[in-house]
Amino acid sequence: MPTTLYNYCENAIKILKSQFEICRAVTHNTSAGSVREQLIRDFLANHLPTISRIVSGQIFDSRDSRSTQQDVIIILNTVPRLPFASGIDLVYVEGVIGTIEIKTNLSAVNLKQAGSGISSVRALQSAVMATAMMSVTHNWPSSRILNGIVTYEGSSFSSLIQTALTMPENEKPDYILDLSKGILIRNNNLLLPNNQNYSEYIEISDSAKGFMYFMTFLTEITGTLSARGTNWRAYI
Numbered sequence: 001m002p003t004t005l006y007n008y009c010e011n012a013i014k015i016l017k018s019q020f021e022i023c024r025a026v027t028h029n030t031s032a033g034s035v036r037e038q039l040i041r042d043f044l045a046n047h048l049p050t051i052s053r054i055v056s057g058q059i060f061d062s063r064d065s066r067s068t069q070q071d072v073i074i075i076l077n078t079v080p081r082l083p084f085a086s087g088i089d090l091v092y093v094e095g096v097i098g099t100i101e102i103k104t105n106l107s108a109v110n111l112k113q114a115g116s117g118i119s120s121v122r123a124l125q126s127a128v129m130a131t132a133m134m135s136v137t138h139n140w141p142s143s144r145i146l147n148g149i150v151t152y153e154g155s156s157f158s159s160l161i162q163t164a165l166t167m168p169e170n171e172k173p174d175y176i177l178d179l180s181k182g183i184l185i186r187n188n189n190l191l192l193p194n195n196q197n198y199s200e201y202i203e204i205s206d207s208a209k210g211f212m213y214f215m216t217f218l219t220e221i222t223g224t225l226s227a228r229g230t231n232w233r234a235y236i
Contacts, residue, residue, distance in 0.1 A: 009215065010208035013179050016043065020104075020152050037071045037102045040150055044072065047215065052097060052222040053077055057089035059096055062127050062234035067120040072100035074146075074218070078227055093124040094230040097222055098146035106154030106178065108163040115171030118147040122170045130229035138220045139190050143228075146221060149173045150214075153180040157203050160184065165200055175214065176201075183210030191217055 016039055023035050037056070045054040052074050059067040069088075079095030099121055101114040122145070131142040140146065154160065154176075161184065164172055174191065176184040184201040185191050195202050204210050 005212055006208055009211040012043070013207055013211055016040075016179060017152065033104060036104055036152065040100065040102050041072055044074070044218070048074065048218055049223045051077055051226065055083075055089040055091065057084075057091055059091045059093050059099075059121055059124060061093045061124040062231075063125060065124055067099075067124060068117040070099045070117065070121070071102040072150075074098040074100075074222065076225065076228065079230075092230075092235075093121075093126050093145075094128050094228055096121075096145050097225060098148065098218065101149045101173075103149060103151040103154065106149060106151035106160065106176070108155060108159060111149070111160055111163050111176075112167060112171075114149050114173065115167050118173055119168070119170045121145060121147060127231040127234040128228045129231055131225070132227040132229075133224045134226050136224045138217075138224070140217075140221050141190070142225060144190075146174055146217070148175040148177065148214075150177045151179070154178045157181070157184055157201075157205070161201050161203075172200075175217070177210055177214045179207060179211070181210075182206050183213055185213065 019039050020036060041054045041056065048054070055073050055075060056071055057073060058069055059073065073091050074097040075091055075095040076097060079092050082090035101117055103110055103114065126143065128143055133142050160176060172186065174186050182203065182205045184203055187195055187198045187200060187202050192202055204213060
């Protein structure tokens with residue numbers, strides 16, 4: 001395996017975890033959580049292809065349905081914006097590439113809470129009429145939103161998988177990245193080929209390798225999606 005990207009990801013995790021530890025000086029839970037979310041948003045903004053941008057907020061569709069508050073929303077630069085002074089955007093669902101729920105410590109309980117937020121995104125209806133993609137090297141559907149969870153530290157992978165097995169299909173995250181231990185990836189042939197050794201999730205128990213997969217998935221999907229033709233008049 002080439003080592004350049006692996007070594008970069010290994011050191012990036014060290015920096016993120018170091019910044020995470022500094023945040024422990026902030027004793028107000030909401031404020032500390034906001035800072036930790038911003039660390040991930042800043043990292044992604046500096047590393048993903050420039051066709052995308054990183055915001056937080058709510059996603060809405062032409063029926064006026066809305067998602068819950070999303071910690072990270074990856075959107076196409078080619079869609080309109082509805083920004084607010086607070087740094088929270090209202091985001092057209094047609095422009096969303098992916099969402100990320102960020103957890104300081106992911107437990108079985110807040111995995112289910114995150115699942116509820118994911119289902120609120122998946123329930124939205126898109127007015128996309130056509131999609132343009134270039135040099136596609138992955139199996140991810142062009143119209144599908146990638147929904148994942150990133151945690152600084154969490155319960156054992158076996159515990160999280162057992163919880164995920166009890167969740168409705170529309171609540172299950174496409175991946176769970178734990179910066180302290182690795183990544184769980186849905187075993188559905190979309191992000192990785194089906195693996196007969198795993199049922200619900202493929203487990204990669206190496207934090208740097210997991211981070212490498214995470215960044216590669218996001219790069220592949222954002223880097224090949226060039227435009228979405230949208231019926232904007234559906235919003236009138």
